[in-house]
Structure formats: C-alpha cells, structure tokens
Amino acid sequence: MIAVEHLTKYYGDFLAVDDLSFEIDEGHVYGFLGPNGAGKSTTMNIMTGCLSATEGHVRIDGHDIFDEPEKAKRLIGYLPEIPPLYVSETPEEYLRFVGEAKGLRGSVLREQIEKVIADTRIGDVRGRRISALSKGYRQRVGIAQALLGNPKVIILDEPTIGLDPIQIIEIRDLIRDLGRSHTVIFSSHILSEVQTICDRILIIARGKLVAFDEPQNLERRLLAPSEISLKAEASAEEARKILSGVAHISEMDISGMDTDIAGMDANGKKENRVSIRVRTDCSDIYAVSRSIFFAFAKGGRPLLEMALKKANLEDVFLELTDNAAGEKDRDEDLEEEVED
Amino acid sequence: MIAVLKHELRLYFHSLTAYVFGAFLLVFVGIGAMLYNIQAAVSNFEYVLSFSCLVFVVIVPILTMRVIAEERRQKTDQLLYSLPITTTQVIVGKYLALLAVYLIPLAIICLYPLIFAQFGEVYLPTSYGSILAFFVLGAALIALGVFISSLTENQGFAAGIGVAVILFNYYSVSLAEYVSSTAFGSLVVLCVAVLILAAVINHLTRNENLAYGIGFVLIAGMAVLYFVDSTKFEGLVPDIMTKLSLFERFYAFVNGVFDMTAIVYYLTVILFFLFLSVQSLEKRRYN
Structure with missing residues (x-):
C-alpha cells in the first residue's frame, strides 16, 4: 500500500530523517511512535507530499508522491499536527471546499459531506463558525476533512494532542472505527494510546526506524530480566540463604521493612519481616515464582506477598529510543577521536 | 482551481x-x-x-x-x-x-x-x-x-x-529626475540594486553561494562594461525607473x-x- 524507501531529510545541516524504509499494508491501524523531535511529523509531511525529501521515495499504491502527486494524494487523507482550518467558515463550508478540491462534485459531494459529518459526529456544530468551536470539535472537523473522498489511507499527526481526557477517548474510538474501513496511520508520543489502538507499531528515534512490530511482539522482544517482588517473614540472612538455592536468579535486593509495618507475633515478640526484589533472566517467570514459593516453604519461613512485574511497552520504548541515542553518541565520539 | x-x-x-x-x-x-x-x-x-x-x-x-x-x-x-x-x-x-x-x-x-x-x-x-x-x-x-x-x-x-x-x-518617474544621470552614478546605483537582488535571492533560496555568485557576476559584468564603454551608463538609472x-x-x-x-x-x-x-x-x- 505505502512503500517508504531510504527516506532522508536534511533541514540545512540538521538530519531530521535518516535513511528510513518501511512498508505499510492495507487494513491495519499503524501507530507511529517516538519522542518529540524524532522525525514523526517530518516523515508524515513527506509521505503526504507537503514536504520534499532530500533523498528517497514514497510510493502510494505504486504512485510516487513526487512524480504523480495528484494520483497519490487522492489515496491519502491527511490531518497535520495543527488542524488546517479556515476559522471564519462553518464546518460545512470548509468541507465543501476540501471536497471540491479533491475533485468531488454534485450529489457525490453532498453525500460524502453528510457521511463524514455523521462519522465524526459534528452534526451539532455544522452551521457554526469554526472559530467558535472547542478544540475537540476542531480536531474532528480536521479528521472529517481527511475522510472526504474516501481515501484508502488516513494519516493523522498527533490527533489527540491538547485534548481533555474525554475528548481523547472519543478520538481514539473514532480512530478504532476508521481502522475497520481504512488503513490508518497515526503518530503519538503517548505509549498507552498507541498500545490500545494499534495493530502495528513503528518506533522511530532520531530519524531512524528502531522497531516495527505488533505490540505483543515488541513486549516479548524485551530481553531485560523481569522482576519479582516478595515480602517474607524472615531475617535478611535467612531470606538470602533460602533464595541462594533457587535457580535463575540473577540479582537480589533485600531490605528490612519499615517498623510500623513490621508486626508483633502472638507473644508480643517482634517479628523480622523483609521485602525482597529479585530479578530473573528466565523467560518463564512463573517457573521462578514457583521455585521461590517451595524454597520458602521448605525453609519454614512464610511468604507474605509475591508480585510479578512484567516488562511493558514503556520499557521497550525507553530502551529502544535510548539505544538509538546511545549509538549516535558513540558514533559521534568515534568521529571525534578520528579527528583528533 | x-x-x-x-x-x-x-x-x-x-x-x-x-x-x-x-x-x-x-x-x-x-x-x-x-x-x-x-x-x-x-x-x-x-x-x-x-x-x-x-x-x-x-x-x-x-x-x-x-x-x-x-x-x-x-x-x-x-x-x-x-x-x-x-x-x-x-x-x-x-x-x-x-x-x-x-x-x-x-x-x-x-x-x-x-x-x-x-x-x-x-x-x-x-x-x-x-x-x-x-x-x-x-x-x-x-x-x-x-x-x-x-x-x-x-x-x-x-x-x-x-x-x-x-x-x-x-x-518613480518623478523621482527619476532627481537621480544622478552620470555614468558613474548609474553604476553605483545599479551595484546597490544588484546587492539587494542578491539578498532577496538568498532569502528565497537560502543558498548563499548561488545568491552572491549571481551578485558577483552581475557586478563584475557591469564593471567591465563600464570600463569598455562608459557612455552606455549615462542616464541609465532614470531610464530604467521610467520603464519600470x-x-x-x-x-x-x-x-x-x-x-x-x-x-x-x-x-x-x-x-x-x-x-x-x-x-x-x-x-x-x-x-
């Protein structure tokens, strides 16, 4: 559907997008994730023909966005980061202009306008001036504009930025609905958002694609050890002794508990309670928690609490983007050394 | 459209x-x-x-x-x-x-x-x-x-x-009367105009080499022309102003x-x- 090949963009000397290549198939919701300034908007602007690339190609259904802009642009609906609205018009007038510019005429145009107004639920405000609309409604008018002409691909640049939580949920639901009938690509720097809506996630950092996968696979890809936190009735030495017999523990951290939580036993004798954090490199974290349970049972010390902390997408994101940054720094260091 | x-x-x-x-x-x-x-x-x-x-x-x-x-x-x-x-x-x-x-x-x-x-x-x-x-x-x-x-x-x-x-x-036509119509005066005015043009090109293209390259070539060309035949420059600026x-x-x-x-x-x-x-x-x- 969309093929991006070796895309590179320089702003003067600043490298915004660095040899980016990926392909997008029909009928999924794609999340474009990256920290601020990673090159998300630049890439989207190039994909929609709003900006030229220094090098590389973008093909929409086989049509190059620079060589056959009109054919390619007809297949895309684009909502830039700041919705491009003529604030002195009403949503209806605005949609009529965009529809006409997209080549729609007569009854087809009227039907399309009614359809997108219904899809984005802006019927209540269709006759009001855009300057009087709230940010959430403006965003929807922007999305309605992108939907006109029923393009195959909808590209939305940070559609939920600056909205209140209820509006964010509404826009997310809308995106999910759109995903049923269109290919949707949307960018965000909020992880949970991408995680909940997308079938595929592209992570870019410093203009480079660092990951492109389904959300579950991305979580699975994280090889960092997972963590178990325990609370047990034992002294620190006892706990250490018991845990040393358990396999696959790469790291442990034992600390005494606060005195007000540490309780008394029936005889009024103060009990030793410790909280422990254990890291494991075993992929099956439940096998480890099972061994810990039996080890404590065998040692005759009661386990009071056990909680598993699995790696989440947030960690993947931080790790991947940090790595990209790290590599770059390392490259720069090397260059400096060579220069010296 | x-x-x-x-x-x-x-x-x-x-x-x-x-x-x-x-x-x-x-x-x-x-x-x-x-x-x-x-x-x-x-x-x-x-x-x-x-x-x-x-x-x-x-x-x-x-x-x-x-x-x-x-x-x-x-x-x-x-x-x-x-x-x-x-x-x-x-x-x-x-x-x-x-x-x-x-x-x-x-x-x-x-x-x-x-x-x-x-x-x-x-x-x-x-x-x-x-x-x-x-x-x-x-x-x-x-x-x-x-x-x-x-x-x-x-x-x-x-x-x-x-x-x-x-x-x-x-x-510009009224002003043209007050502009120096001597050959040297015209040369100076044209050089200033070329520099302004170069600055505008630089602003538009953000390409310093291109802008000042064009400026330099034009100024050099005019200087050569001036030394070859300075009579061509007489009354040139008022003339251009009227034409424009x-x-x-x-x-x-x-x-x-x-x-x-x-x-x-x-x-x-x-x-x-x-x-x-x-x-x-x-x-x-x-x-």
Missing part, C-alpha cells in the same frame, strides 16, 4: 476585505468624477481614472496582504499542499478570485461614462479604453501584491511592503492612445509575478 476560486471568494465576502476594497475604489472614483466631470464640467472620464489610480497604493495591499501570508500563519497551507491540486492551480485560483473582487466595483464604474453621456458629449472609446487599461494596471499591481504576500506570514508586513513598493512605483513604472504606461491611454505594447507589458508583469508566487509557495516544500 475552481474550488480554490470559489473558496477564496467566499472568504472575501465573509470578511470585510471585499467590501472595503470596493468602497474605497468607488469613493475615490466618485470624488474624481465629482471634481472633474461635475464641478469642472470636463467631459473626459479618463481624467478621473488618471486621478484615482493613486488609490491603488492603499487598496491593493489591503486586498492582497492576507492572500498567502494568512494561509501560512494559520497553517492552512499544509492543507493546500496535501490536496490533489498543484500550486499553480492554487495561485491562479486565488488570483482569479482577486480579479473577480476587483471587477465588481469596476463594473459599476463602467456605467459612469454612459451616465455622463446622457448630459453631454463624451468620447466613449477613450473612456472605455482607459477603463480597460485601468483594469490591467490594477491586475498587474494585484499580481505584485500576491507575490509580496507569499514572502511572509505576517499580513501587516505584507501590506507595509506592498504600500512602499507601489508608492515607489507611482512616483506601471503607472506611466497607463497615462498614454488617458491621453487617448490605445497602446498595445503597454497591454502586453502589463500581461507580462502579471505572469512574471504569478510565476514568482508559485515558486515562492513551492519553495516552502523544499526548505
């Missing part, structure tokens, strides 16, 4: 722009008609137009200042880039909308000679020839205004520069000469500035 044209017209009539422009033009022409045709009882309507063309200094920048500058400020230019229309279609659509806004008061003005003809002898061919020239003169100034608007995202700045440029053009004056060519029509070369000149100016506007808009995609 039609979509852009319709949209622009809607925007002009939603805001005050079209009305202010039309009102100014009609008031000014009305005052002129009162002074010349009624008070002084002269039957030549063309004198009224000759008097009123000063109003362009104010109304053309008012009309054109927002045409592209505002799109940039509101970020709606991104929409235009992402729609399946070319930048040429955008500029031509916008320009035709401006012409339509300009033609409405002009259509009313077209009735005046006919009205005056009821009360005396009016030589209509000169009147309507002058109205046509008045139209193309305005059209050329509007094209200039569109280009100025495409250079900035600040409407006020676009209007200010527009007023300054049109005013300079209006007085859009208003000067209009006065020929007022004097009863229907000058085809002037019409061609105006059309060339229109095409030139529209071409530059397209380039200026297109350039945003490449920065």
Whole structure:
C-alpha cells in the first residue's frame, strides 16, 4: 500500500530523517511512535507530499508522491499536527471546499459531506463558525476533512494532542472505527494510546526506524530480566540463604521493612519481616515464582506477598529510543577521536 | 482551481476585505468624477481614472496582504499542499478570485461614462479604453501584491511592503529626475540594486553561494562594461525607473492612445509575478 524507501531529510545541516524504509499494508491501524523531535511529523509531511525529501521515495499504491502527486494524494487523507482550518467558515463550508478540491462534485459531494459529518459526529456544530468551536470539535472537523473522498489511507499527526481526557477517548474510538474501513496511520508520543489502538507499531528515534512490530511482539522482544517482588517473614540472612538455592536468579535486593509495618507475633515478640526484589533472566517467570514459593516453604519461613512485574511497552520504548541515542553518541565520539 | 476560486471568494465576502476594497475604489472614483466631470464640467472620464489610480497604493495591499501570508500563519497551507491540486492551480485560483473582487466595483464604474453621456458629449472609446487599461494596471499591481504576500506570514508586513513598493512605483518617474544621470552614478546605483537582488535571492533560496555568485557576476559584468564603454551608463538609472513604472504606461491611454505594447507589458508583469508566487509557495516544500 505505502512503500517508504531510504527516506532522508536534511533541514540545512540538521538530519531530521535518516535513511528510513518501511512498508505499510492495507487494513491495519499503524501507530507511529517516538519522542518529540524524532522525525514523526517530518516523515508524515513527506509521505503526504507537503514536504520534499532530500533523498528517497514514497510510493502510494505504486504512485510516487513526487512524480504523480495528484494520483497519490487522492489515496491519502491527511490531518497535520495543527488542524488546517479556515476559522471564519462553518464546518460545512470548509468541507465543501476540501471536497471540491479533491475533485468531488454534485450529489457525490453532498453525500460524502453528510457521511463524514455523521462519522465524526459534528452534526451539532455544522452551521457554526469554526472559530467558535472547542478544540475537540476542531480536531474532528480536521479528521472529517481527511475522510472526504474516501481515501484508502488516513494519516493523522498527533490527533489527540491538547485534548481533555474525554475528548481523547472519543478520538481514539473514532480512530478504532476508521481502522475497520481504512488503513490508518497515526503518530503519538503517548505509549498507552498507541498500545490500545494499534495493530502495528513503528518506533522511530532520531530519524531512524528502531522497531516495527505488533505490540505483543515488541513486549516479548524485551530481553531485560523481569522482576519479582516478595515480602517474607524472615531475617535478611535467612531470606538470602533460602533464595541462594533457587535457580535463575540473577540479582537480589533485600531490605528490612519499615517498623510500623513490621508486626508483633502472638507473644508480643517482634517479628523480622523483609521485602525482597529479585530479578530473573528466565523467560518463564512463573517457573521462578514457583521455585521461590517451595524454597520458602521448605525453609519454614512464610511468604507474605509475591508480585510479578512484567516488562511493558514503556520499557521497550525507553530502551529502544535510548539505544538509538546511545549509538549516535558513540558514533559521534568515534568521529571525534578520528579527528583528533 | 475552481474550488480554490470559489473558496477564496467566499472568504472575501465573509470578511470585510471585499467590501472595503470596493468602497474605497468607488469613493475615490466618485470624488474624481465629482471634481472633474461635475464641478469642472470636463467631459473626459479618463481624467478621473488618471486621478484615482493613486488609490491603488492603499487598496491593493489591503486586498492582497492576507492572500498567502494568512494561509501560512494559520497553517492552512499544509492543507493546500496535501490536496490533489498543484500550486499553480492554487495561485491562479486565488488570483482569479482577486480579479473577480476587483471587477465588481469596476463594473459599476463602467456605467459612469454612459451616465455622463446622457448630459453631454463624451468620447466613449477613450473612456472605455482607459477603463480597460485601468483594469490591467490594477491586475498587474494585484499580481505584485500576491507575490509580496507569499514572502511572509505576517499580513501587516505584507501590506507595509506592498504600500512602499507601489508608492515607489507611482512616483518613480518623478523621482527619476532627481537621480544622478552620470555614468558613474548609474553604476553605483545599479551595484546597490544588484546587492539587494542578491539578498532577496538568498532569502528565497537560502543558498548563499548561488545568491552572491549571481551578485558577483552581475557586478563584475557591469564593471567591465563600464570600463569598455562608459557612455552606455549615462542616464541609465532614470531610464530604467521610467520603464519600470506601471503607472506611466497607463497615462498614454488617458491621453487617448490605445497602446498595445503597454497591454502586453502589463500581461507580462502579471505572469512574471504569478510565476514568482508559485515558486515562492513551492519553495516552502523544499526548505
């Protein structure tokens, strides 16, 4: 559907997008994730023909966005980061202009306008001036504009930025609905958002694609050890002794508990309670928690609490983007050394 | 293109722009008609137009200042880039909308000679020839205004520069008398003009080598020419200033000469500035 090949963009000397290549198939919701300034908007602007690339190609259904802009642009609906609205018009007038510019005429145009107004639920405000609309409604008018002409691909640049939580949920639901009938690509720097809506996630950092996968696979890809936190009735030495017999523990951290939580036993004798954090490199974290349970049972010390902390997408994101940054720094260091 | 044209017209009539422009033009022409045709009882309507063309200094920048500058400020230019229309279609659509806004008061003005003809002898061919020239003169100034608007995202700045440029053009013939007509004086003035040109090219392309390369080549060329044959430079600057004056060519029509070369000149100016506007808009995609 969309093929991006070796895309590179320089702003003067600043490298915004660095040899980016990926392909997008029909009928999924794609999340474009990256920290601020990673090159998300630049890439989207190039994909929609709003900006030229220094090098590389973008093909929409086989049509190059620079060589056959009109054919390619007809297949895309684009909502830039700041919705491009003529604030002195009403949503209806605005949609009529965009529809006409997209080549729609007569009854087809009227039907399309009614359809997108219904899809984005802006019927209540269709006759009001855009300057009087709230940010959430403006965003929807922007999305309605992108939907006109029923393009195959909808590209939305940070559609939920600056909205209140209820509006964010509404826009997310809308995106999910759109995903049923269109290919949707949307960018965000909020992880949970991408995680909940997308079938595929592209992570870019410093203009480079660092990951492109389904959300579950991305979580699975994280090889960092997972963590178990325990609370047990034992002294620190006892706990250490018991845990040393358990396999696959790469790291442990034992600390005494606060005195007000540490309780008394029936005889009024103060009990030793410790909280422990254990890291494991075993992929099956439940096998480890099972061994810990039996080890404590065998040692005759009661386990009071056990909680598993699995790696989440947030960690993947931080790790991947940090790595990209790290590599770059390392490259720069090397260059400096060579220069010296 | 039609979509852009319709949209622009809607925007002009939603805001005050079209009305202010039309009102100014009609008031000014009305005052002129009162002074010349009624008070002084002269039957030549063309004198009224000759008097009123000063109003362009104010109304053309008012009309054109927002045409592209505002799109940039509101970020709606991104929409235009992402729609399946070319930048040429955008500029031509916008320009035709401006012409339509300009033609409405002009259509009313077209009735005046006919009205005056009821009360005396009016030589209509000169009147309507002058109205046509008045139209193309305005059209050329509007094209200039569109280009100025495409250079900035600040409407006020676009209007200010527009007023300054049109005013300079209006007085350039009178000013030409005061400019040094010696060969050396012309050389100095032209060198300064080339440096300004180089600065503008640099601003547009952000390519210092290209801009100052062109500037250097032009200055070197002129210097060589000056030492070979300095008589060519005598009176050159006043000459150029007269030739560049859009208003000067209009006065020929007022004097009863229907000058085809002037019409061609105006059309060339229109095409030139529209071409530059397209380039200026297109350039945003490449920065």
